Amino acid sequence: MNTKTRSGDELLWSETKRELIAPCRIFDVNRVERQAPDGRVGRFFFLDAPDWVTVIPFTGSLEDLTALRGDFLMVEQFRHGINAVTIEFPAGTVEKGEEPKAAALRELSEETGIKPERLEPLGSVCPNPAFMNNRVSFFLALGLNRVGDQDLDEHEEITLHYQKASDVVRCMGSGRYNNGIMMIALAYLRQWLDR
Numbered sequence: 001m002n003t004k005t006r007s008g009d010e011l012l013w014s015e016t017k018r019e020l021i022a023p024c025r026i027f028d029v030n031r032v033e034r035q036a037p038d039g040r041v042g043r044f045f046f047l048d049a050p051d052w053v054t055v056i057p058f059t060g061s062l063e064d065l066t067a068l069r070g071d072f073l074m075v076e077q078f079r080h081g082i083n084a085v086t087i088e089f090p091a092g093t094v095e096k097g098e099e100p101k102a103a104a105l106r107e108l109s110e111e112t113g114i115k116p117e118r119l120e121p122l123g124s125v126c127p128n129p130a131f132m133n134n135r136v137s138f139f140l141a142l143g144l145n146r147v148g149d150q151d152l153d154e155h156e157e158i159t160l161h162y163q164k165a166s167d168v169v170r171c172m173g174s175g176r177y178n179n180g181i182m183m184i185a186l187a188y189l190r191q192w193l194d195r
Contacts, residue, residue: 010037021045026093027132045131051094052127052136053104054185057114057144059162066193068169071162073144075111076176078157087161087176089185100124100137108141110151111158117143122188127181136181138188 060070092107
């Protein structure tokens with residue numbers, strides 16, 4: 001087995017050309033030409049997407065959350081990509097010039113009518129760096145107060161459910177809980193609780 005050891009700048013490809021292929025409502029499709037450090041040139045496609053936020057709204061105390069006693073506030077909605085209904089944590093896109101924390105508060109309010117007393121940042125990650133250039137940030141919402149009704153986008157239809165935290169953790173990744181970003185949200189929540 002012939003293995004090369006390289007790191008950092010030795011692995012960077014430089015961009016030589018970029019072309020917008022398709023401007024879409026929620027992302028733009030781009031074609032780029034890039035050159036490897038050894039001179040190879042390749043064409044690649046990527047999605048220029050806005051950053052996202054995901055909020056984990058919890059009804060109990062931190063002690064309850066650690067023991068998985070209490071409920072998560074979940075949203076149920078139709079997802080066009082898989083042509084199916086999913087159950088997820090409230091989530092959405094960060095608007096241009098908006099900070100992720102502000103986007104999290106806005107999305108939580110729009111989708112649920114809830115304002116939390118406390119919003120804890122859990123972390124952020126690139127959801128799929130192979131062909132996307134955005135980040136998703138995760139937040140824990142505690143002290144949930146209803147301050148209004150849902151204020152949904154034109155094509156959103158969302159049903160709210162309070163679900164036992166233990167059931168959500170047990171079911172996440174299967175059935176209607178099959179959104180991978182929600183699995184990442186739970187992983188960040190576990191890391192945060194372990195600190």
